Amino acid sequence: MPTVQLLVNALALGAAYALVALGFVLVLNAAGAVNFAHGDMVMLGGVAAVAASTLLAAGGLRLPGIVLVPLVVIVSGLVGLVVAAVGFWPLRDRPPAAMFVATIALAAVFEQSATAFFGPEPRAAPAIWDGPPVIIGGIALGRQPLALILVAGLALAGVYALLERTQIGRSFRAVAQDREMARALGLRATRLIVGAFALAGGLAGLAGALLGHQFFVNAGQGPAYMLKAYIATAIGGWGSVPGALVGALLIALFEMLVSAALSAVWAQALLYLSLLAILLLRPQGLFGEAVGRRA
Amino acid sequence: MTTLRPPAAAVMRGPAPMLLVAAAALAWLALIGDAYAVRLATLAGAQALLVLGYQLVFGHVGALSLAQGALFGLGAYVAAMLSLHAPWSLSLTLPAASLAAMLVAALVGAVVLRLQTHYFALATLAVAQLIHLAAVNLEGLTGGANGLPGVPTVSLAGVAIGRGWPMLLLAWGLFAIAGWAVARALAGLRGLALDLAREHPLAAQSIGIDVSALRFTAFVAGAGLAGLAGGLHAHVVGVVSPDVTDMPVMVGCLIATVIGGHRAVFGAALGAILLTHAPEWFRFLENRHLIAFGVLALAMVIVAPDGLAALLAAMRNRLWPSPDQTPPAAMPAPPIATTRPPLLLRVAHVGKAFGGVRALDDVSLTLAPGEAVGVIGPNGSGKTTLINVITGVVPADDGVVHLGSELLRHRPAFAIARLGLARTFQHAELSATTVALDAVATSAFARTPRPQRHAARTEAMGWLTRLGAGAQAGMRCGALPAGRRRLIEVARALMVRPCVLILDEPGAGLSRPERIELARRLREAQEGGVALLVVDHDIDFLAACADRLICLGRGRVVADGPIDTVRRDPLVRRAYFGRDDDAVIQA
Structure with a gap:
């Protein structure tokens, strides 16, 4: 595969991973704990996309994938609210490990529900932008990766603007830094935290729908996505939003290059080994930690 | 006066109910259980061993490991490979499976156990994924996705243990032995030390407990049980596939631990039985039983975080209350005199x-x-x-600290404590559910080579009496007011038998009479030969328990000398009040 194609594909994968990692780190900062069900929100987004297109196709409607995106985002945002209601709200005054364990159980429930109602076989989500490869400067580029970069890029830019440019974003960052202090300042901390779950769900679901065309959707894929986001956050510096995004891009590039050079299995194995090496040699992540003791 | 226990309570609080339930289950299996039921019960026994091991890691040490499932799978593969390639070794497959898992855990644990919770979970997850990748892809060794079929049954001293009843008895027999060993190992001071190490690691180190060693031991022992469980599983099922190393095994183990209970041996059996039998009992839910089980686990995390075992124990306590655990009668206070040679503490630059x-x-x-x-x-x-630099909690950037002739640099906090340097904390660090007497007795764990709980409690009672907190000996630390908690902490530090005792704001939160009382007790300790370094804001309190005063300002020693001299030092007043104002200090 020519280098340009490889890089575009890596960028597309990285953009989708970045969506996953962004939601993961937002919830991590807001709730102060790992959401183990995060990968299953990605999977449910893919399931929603497949289900919606199947239902519409059965009704004789053949809509391009891009039309389904808002629907998928809304559905997965609601899933995020469910995670907040079950995995965070009842445990908000307990140690972070409680939420960690609860979301592991929740992830199992999501996975089993998807298996029970959707079946265990992988299925492809509709393409966002269908059609033959686009030829740019003599290089054939797949439409789906290009669309993925565009949609994911827009979503990332939107969240960035929300966090950095609006009062909601400032309040959210205040809550992430010190929940009690933010409360003392009159911020509705719980509302902001639950909002972070909904946003994370929407971003994760979007990633699931975008990735589901090339990489298929299956009920058991949740933990793999969660692990990517977790690794991106750890190597990017625990709690750092830009760090997590860079981490996600690095993971995608690493996977693409090692898969092309060796094999997909080696890509995975070397990713885990590198992660262990980073944790041991540079536990504060490649770019330094943003928050202190959290779990 | 001792009250006679009602006979029902005596029976119900003993091991009888558990034996009765076990006997009933066996009888039920023998009467109406078919081969499938026996097999399921055998798998439950293996699962119970896995959960028991995870209780050590997750429940007792509080380390959220996500590698337990993969270590189970590793044990299964080792047992299968050994029995297929070396049929003569059938008596050794189970010990080998257990050892292999322990070896991997020791290698992993040596490097990742010091990571914080979230990194530890991630690192163990990565290790688990690596094991799973190896199982799927090392086809020559593991048979790849097809796995290893035709695993024979295990032998015991040359005698083949058939599938069915013999295997069932072996699995549950091993669980009974392991459960007994775990319960016994954790019944005394070690259990108390683990509780403190899990909830307040700094406090545990301050009384000489090697927290890392405890964590490492529990992690490796837990892995040993996981490997053993995996080996049993391989021999019962007869085929090993990469599924045994996959995530669902870990999730199932965690869910069983949450439902059964974090720490009770009985809970491990309960959780394992529920997990393995859920598909059977919830058959009417068709393939949705796992959803139901996940929801049940979620509900348990939220409503009853200590699991079914704790619920049952609470019920038993309500029906057959335990006789009053009267603490040992007020003891003659132990001699305050330190048993260590007095040493000079020197902090330099x-x-x-x-x-x-x-x-x-x-x-x-x-x-x-x-x-x-x-x-x-x-x-x-x-x-x-x-204080943190002297006691080894944070390393100094430069300069040295000596205790006697010992250089304290690079020594871990627990080792410094064992040299005879004890401390208390600004916010009393006590396990809320431990009774005061046991909190103090915990100090004996690291002090003596073979500590006895009874002797430790007797001595602890003496220290509590000496500090005037004997009446609270039987109360849980979490239920005590701040002043009492402070005394418990001082008693715990004194029971280390230190030659130097460092107190971080011991008077904070105490009433004036309590402060006067505490100063008097500290003086007594000093007269027994214990050197005191007391940090506080209350200069009258310090005047009552110290002879010399050091004033720090912006990280530097501003004054050092007799109390009255330092009190009047203009530099001290400037450090404290920002101005040289006579009236402020006289007031």
Whole structure:
């Protein structure tokens, strides 16, 4: 595969991973704990996309994938609210490990529900932008990766603007830094935290729908996505939003290059080994930690 | 006077109910259980061993490991490979499976156990994924996705243990032995030490407990049980596929632990039985039983975080209350005299910076054997950092600390405590559910080579009596007011039998009479030969329990001398009040 194609594909994968990692780190900062069900929100987004297109196709409607995106985002945002209601709200005054364990159980429930109602076989989500490869400067580029970069890029830019440019974003960052202090300042901390779950769900679901065309959707894929986001956050510096995004891009590039050079299995194995090496040699992540003791 | 226990309570609080339930289950299996039921019950036994091991890691040590499932799978593969390639080794497959898992855990644990919770979980997850990748892809060794079929049954001293009843008895027999061993190992002071190490690791180290060693031991022992469970599983099922190393095994183990209970051996059996039998009992849910099981686990995390075992124990306590656990009668106070040779504590040119803040800057001071010195200084002047540097909680950037002839640099906090340097904390660090007597007795764990709980409690009672807190001996630390908790902590530190005792704001939160009382008790300890370094804001309190005063300001020693001299020192007043105002200090 020519280098340009490889890089575009890596960028597309990285953009989708970045969506996953962004939601993961937002919830991590807001709730102060790992959401183990995060990968299953990605999977449910893919399931929603497949289900919606199947239902519409059965009704004789053949809509391009891009039309389904808002629907998928809304559905997965609601899933995020469910995670907040079950995995965070009842445990908000307990140690972070409680939420960690609860979301592991929740992830199992999501996975089993998807298996029970959707079946265990992988299925492809509709393409966002269908059609033959686009030829740019003599290089054939797949439409789906290009669309993925565009949609994911827009979503990332939107969240960035929300966090950095609006009062909601400032309040959210205040809550992430010190929940009690933010409360003392009159911020509705719980509302902001639950909002972070909904946003994370929407971003994760979007990633699931975008990735589901090339990489298929299956009920058991949740933990793999969660692990990517977790690794991106750890190597990017625990709690750092830009760090997590860079981490996600690095993971995608690493996977693409090692898969092309060796094999997909080696890509995975070397990713885990590198992660262990980073944790041991540079536990504060490649770019330094943003928050202190959290779990 | 001892009250006679009602006979029902005596029986119901003993091991009888558990034996009865076990006997009933066996009888039920023998009467109406078919081969499938026996097989399921055998798998439940293997699962119970896995959960028991995870209780050690997750429940007792509080380490959220996500590698337990993969270690189970590793054990299964080792047992299968051994029995297929070396049929003569059938008596050794189970020990080999257990050892292999322990070996991997020891390698992993040596490096990742020091990571914080979230990194530890991630690192163990990565290790689990690597094991799973190896199982799927090392086809020559593991048979790849097809796995290894035709695993024979296990042998015991040359006699083949058939599938069915013999295997069932072997699995549950092993669980009974392991459960008994775990319960026995954790019944005494070690259990108390683990509780403190899990909830307040700094406090545990301050009384000489090697927290890392405890964590490592529990992690490796837990892995040993996981490997054993995996080996049993392989022999029962007869085929090993990569599924045994996959995530669902780990999730199932975690869910069973949450439902059964974090720490009770009985809970491990309960959780394992429920997990393995859920598909059977919830058959009417068709393939949705796992959803139901996940929801049940979620509900348990939220409503009953201590699991079914704790619920049952609470019910038993309500029906058959335990006879009053009267603590040992007030003991003659132990001799206060320290059993260690008095040593000189010398801090020389110590500096410590946090980012751009110089918390300590060229601090030098000495504490003569048996001397009592107070340390004052405004908030942020480096008092607590000084204590943390001396006790090895944070490393100094430069300078050295000596206790006697021992250089304390690079020594872990627990080793410094064992040299005879004890401390208390600004916020009393006590396990809320431990009774005061046991909290103090925990100090004996690291002090003596073979500590006895009874002797430790007797001595602890003496220390509590000496500090005037004997009446609270039987109360849970979480239920005590701040002043009492402080006394418990001082008693715990004194029971280390230190030659130097460092107290971080012991008077904070105490009423005036309590402070006077505490100062008197500290004086007594000093007269017994314990040198005191007391950090506090209350200069009258310090005057009552110290002979010399050191004032810190912005990380430097501003004044050092007799109390009255330091009190009048203009530099001290400037450090404290920002101005040289006579009236403020006289007031």
